[in-house]
Amino acid sequence: MIKYTPSNQLSLSEFSHPFEQELLSDNRWVKLAQLIPWDALAKVYSNKLNARNGRESIDVRMVIGAIIVKHKIGLNDRETVAMISENIYLQYFCGLKCFQTKPPFHPTVLVAIRKRMGAVNFDSWNTLIIEKADSLKPKRARNIQKNTEEEAPNQSASDSKHKGKLKIDASVADQRIVFPTDAGLLNTARKESERIIDLLYEQTQGVNKPRDYRRVARTEYLVFSKKRRKTTKQINKFIRKQLGYTRRNLSYIEKLLDQIEDQKKEEHLPGMFTDLRTAYPCKFPLPKRDQKIYWVLQLIYEQQNYMYHEKVNSVKNRIVNIYQPYVRPIPRGKDKVSTEFGAKISASEIDGMSRVEHISWDQFNESKDLVLQVESYRITFGHYPELLLADQIYLNRENRKWLKEKGIRIVGKPLGRPPKQELSAYQKRKLKKERNQRNLIEGKFGQAKNAYGLSKIKAKRKDTSESWISAIFFIMNLINLSKIADKYAIFCALFENWIYAKLNPKIKGCFYNTDVTKPFFIQNYIPLELK
Numbered sequence: 001m002i003k004y005t006p007s008n009q010l011s012l013s014e015f016s017h018p019f020e021q022e023l024l025s026d027n028r029w030v031k032l033a034q035l036i037p038w039d040a041l042a043k044v045y046s047n048k049l050n051a052r053n054g055r056e057s058i059d060v061r062m063v064i065g066a067i068i069v070k071h072k073i074g075l076n077d078r079e080t081v082a083m084i085s086e087n088i089y090l091q092y093f094c095g096l097k098c099f100q101t102k103p104p105f106h107p108t109v110l111v112a113i114r115k116r117m118g119a120v121n122f123d124s125w126n127t128l129i130i131e132k133a134d135s136l137k138p139k140r141a142r143n144i145q146k147n148t149e150e151e152a153p154n155q156s157a158s159d160s161k162h163k164g165k166l167k168i169d170a171s172v173a174d175q176r177i178v179f180p181t182d183a184g185l186l187n188t189a190r191k192e193s194e195r196i197i198d199l200l201y202e203q204t205q206g207v208n209k210p211r212d213y214r215r216v217a218r219t220e221y222l223v224f225s226k227k228r229r230k231t232t233k234q235i236n237k238f239i240r241k242q243l244g245y246t247r248r249n250l251s252y253i254e255k256l257l258d259q260i261e262d263q264k265k266e267e268h269l270p271g272m273f274t275d276l277r278t279a280y281p282c283k284f285p286l287p288k289r290d291q292k293i294y295w296v297l298q299l300i301y302e303q304q305n306y307m308y309h310e311k312v313n314s315v316k317n318r319i320v321n322i323y324q325p326y327v328r329p330i331p332r333g334k335d336k337v338s339t340e341f342g343a344k345i346s347a348s349e350i351d352g353m354s355r356v357e358h359i360s361w362d363q364f365n366e367s368k369d370l371v372l373q374v375e376s377y378r379i380t381f382g383h384y385p386e387l388l389l390a391d392q393i394y395l396n397r398e399n400r401k402w403l404k405e406k407g408i409r410i411v412g413k414p415l416g417r418p419p420k421q422e423l424s425a426y427q428k429r430k431l432k433k434e435r436n437q438r439n440l441i442e443g444k445f446g447q448a449k450n451a452y453g454l455s456k457i458k459a460k461r462k463d464t465s466e467s468w469i470s471a472i473f474f475i476m477n478l479i480n481l482s483k484i485a486d487k488y489a490i491f492c493a494l495f496e497n498w499i500y501a502k503l504n505p506k507i508k509g510c511f512y513n514t515d516v517t518k519p520f521f522i523q524n525y526i527p528l529e530l531k
Contacts, residue, residue, distance in 0.1 A: 002051050004059060033092065058104070085101060133484050136484055143381050144382060162386040166388050171445045172340040172343070173455070174341060175324060176457060177320070183225075183238055187242060190249065196290055203260050210255075212248065217245045221238075250301060303319060324462075326462045343361050343457075343465065344364060346373065361462070366394065371402060390438065
C-alpha cells in the first residue's frame with residue numbers, strides 16, 4: 001500500500017507545533033519545499049511500490065525529503081533520522097502536519113530506499129528538476145520544447161533549431177576503502193580466513209582445531225608494516241609467506257566443510273521418523289556474508305599467486321577490497337593520484353544542471369558515450385545543442401564526423417596540419433572564451449567531491465553506491481534550482497516595479513514582490529495594491 005500526502009494539502013500556516021513563534025516563510029527549507037515538484041517525484045518513486053498489496057508504506061514525501069536532507073547536509077543514515085526528529089523546519093519540509101519527537105522511521109530504511117531507487121530513477125528525478133528550472137525562466141530564455149512522444153524520435157537535425165551548450169566529461173567517484181596494497185590485502189585475507197576457521201570449528205565435534213600460525217603471521221605483518229622503506233626483496237618475501245598462510249587456511253576451511261557435511265549426514269529425523277533414516281537438509285554452515293567472503297578469498301589468492309609467480313603487477317578483474325569486490329582500479333594519470341578506486345562516470349552539464357549518463361565499475365573509453373549524451377540532450381530539450389565542449393579524447397574522427405552530420409559545432413584542436421591562415425585577435429579571444437566554458441563541468445565535479453562526498457562514497461553495495469552517486473547530482477541540481485528561483489524572482493520583482501511605476505507616475509518609492517514561492521512569469525504576478 002502506498003501512502004502519500006499531496007503537496008497541495010500542506011501549508012505553512014496549518015503546520016501545528018507547541019512553540020509560540022510562528023515559522024518563518026523565508027527559511028531555506030520552506031522556500032525549497034515550495035519549489036520542488038513533489039507530486040512528479042512521488043509518481044516516479046511510487047512506480048517501484050505495490051499499490052494494492054502489502055503493508056502501508058512510509059509517506060513518499062517523507063522518503064524524498066529524507067534523501068534530500070541526507071545528501072544536502074552530508075549526514076549518515078542515523079544522523080539524518082535524528083536531525084528530522086529534532087528540527088521543526090525539516091519536519092515541515094518532509095511533509096509532516098505537526099511537530100513530533102518520535103523518529104519518522106528506522107535508519108535502515110534508507111538502505112532499502114537506495115536499493116529501490118537506483119541510478120535510473122534518480123535520472124528521472126533530474127529530468128523533472130531540469131524541466132522545473134526551465135519553467136521558472138522567462139519565455140525567451142527557455143530551452144525545453146514540448147514535443148509529443150511520437151514526434152520526438154522522428155525529429156531530425158533540420159527540423160529544429162540548434163540551441164544551447166553541452167559540456168561533457170568523465171570522472172571517478174572514489175569508494176571509501178583502504179588504499180589497496182598486495183601486502184595489506186593478503187594480510188586481511190589471512191585474518192578473514194582465520195575467522196572463518198573459528199566459525200566452522202565451533203560446528204564440529206571431536207575434531208582437533210587446525211594449526212594456522214596466526215600469532216606468527218601477525219608478528220611478521222607488524223614488523224613489515226613498521227618499516228618505513230621496504231625493498232622489493234622484503235615485499236616479495238612477505239607476500240610469499242602470506243600466500244602460504246592463506247593457502248593453508250583455505251585448505252583447512254575445505255576440510256572443515258567436508259567434516260561438517262559428513263556429520264549432518266549421520267543425523268536423522270527424531271521421533272516416529274527415525275526408522276526412515278532420512279538426513280537433515282544440508283544447509284551451508286556459513287552465513288551468507290561469510291560465504292561470499294570465502295568465495296572472494298579464493299579469487300584473491302588465485303590473483304595474487306598468479307601475479308607473484310608471473311612477476312606482474314596487474315591482472316584482469318583484479319579485486320582490491322574483500323568486502324567490496326566489485327571495485328576496480330581506474331588508471332587516470334592525474335597529478336594527485338595516478339589510480340583511483342571506484343565507479344567511473346560520464347556526466348554532462350547544461351546551464352548549471354548536471355546529469356550522470358553512464359556509470360561503470362570497469363575502465364572504459366569515455367569517447368564512446370558522446371553520442372549517448374548528445375541524444376539524451378535532444379530527448380530532454382527537444383533539439384540538439386548548438387555547441388559541444390569536451391576534452392580532446394572525445395573529438396576523434398568518428399565523433400567529429402557524427403557531430404558534423406548533426407550540425408553541432410565543436411571547439412577543439414582540428415585534426416591534421418595547422419591552417420596556414422592565422423586567426424584574428426578577436427577570433428582567438430572568442431575561441432579561448434568558449435574553451436574556458438568547458439571548465440564549468442570540472443567545477444561540478446569539484447563541487448560534488450568537496451561539498452557532497454563524491455570522493456568518498458560510503459555505500460557498501462554496488463547498487464546502493466550507484467544510487468548514492470546519482471543522489472549527489474540530484475542534490476546539486478536542487479541547489480541550482482533554488483538559485484535560479486531567487487535570480488528570476490528578483491528580476492520579475494524589479495520588472496513589475498518598473499511597470500507599476502510607469503503606469504502610476506505619481507507614486508514615489510519602490511515596491512517589490514519578492515515572494516519566491518509564486519510562479520515567476522510576469523503575467524502570473526498579482527499587481528501590488530497601495531495601502
